[in-house]
Amino acid sequence: xxxxxxxxxxxxxxxxxxxxxxxxxxxxxxxxxxxxxxxxxxxxxxxxxxxxxxxxxxxxxxxxxxxxxxxxxxxxxxxxxxxxxxxxxxxxxxxxxxxxxxxxxxxxxxxx
Amino acid sequence: xxxxxxxxxxxxxxxxxxxxxxxxxxxxxxxxxxxxxxxxxxxxxxxxxxxxxxxxxxxxxxxxxxxxxxxxxxxxxxxxxxxxxxxxxxxxxxxxxxxxxxxxxxxxxxxxxx
Numbered sequence: 001x002x003x004x005x006x007x008x009x010x011x012x013x014x015x016x017x018x019x020x021x022x023x024x025x026x027x028x029x030x031x032x033x034x035x036x037x038x039x040x041x042x043x044x045x046x047x048x049x050x051x052x053x054x055x056x057x058x059x060x061x062x063x064x065x066x067x068x069x070x071x072x073x074x075x076x077x078x079x080x081x082x083x084x085x086x087x088x089x090x091x092x093x094x095x096x097x098x099x100x101x102x103x104x105x106x107x108x109x110x111x112x
Numbered sequence: 113x114x115x116x117x118x119x120x121x122x123x124x125x126x127x128x129x130x131x132x133x134x135x136x137x138x139x140x141x142x143x144x145x146x147x148x149x150x151x152x153x154x155x156x157x158x159x160x161x162x163x164x165x166x167x168x169x170x171x172x173x174x175x176x177x178x179x180x181x182x183x184x185x186x187x188x189x190x191x192x193x194x195x196x197x198x199x200x201x202x203x204x205x206x207x208x209x210x211x212x213x214x215x216x217x218x219x220x221x222x223x224x225x226x
Contacts, residue, residue: 031213041219045215090155092213097143098209098213099168100145100155100215101157102154103154104154105154
């Protein structure tokens, strides 16, 4: 059974600082997703990572994938308050039709 | 930009009642999903649907749950006899299995069972 674990689960950052969220998964996967969720809202797609070594960047967020280590990272550069949200990674298992298995989520709070 | 829509946005029902949650996936998508999120917890997969049949389902998706595509646009999730623990946000998603394999999520239906 595919398990997905994120850490940290809670992250309190100062504006301007850098930090990384980690996502580990337990079995072979062919796709990894990062989503953002604001309170009471739906899931906004940030990145889809398809292959080993994939790196994608959008603004202050950069995601990478290491399929050998079964690890993805979401790096936040020079955090700003608007990045405060919950971030989920989600993994499609190699034998799945499309089912995504989500991590627990990381609640990010950026303070002035 | 095309989007997944869901109705209603909030449904309150009494325990034991049947509810139907409705979704309109993106029009050229062929793969549809339901997920749920209990307040403060992670998102959990319920079921996937393709070519008018279930592709995969989770342990949560027991005999109380069913899905249907009654016409060319709607995709529904029915819960036959709701329990208190069914209270959650239910998200519909769809994808086209194109190069990006993105799954696009709808805004969700908050189901409250009293």
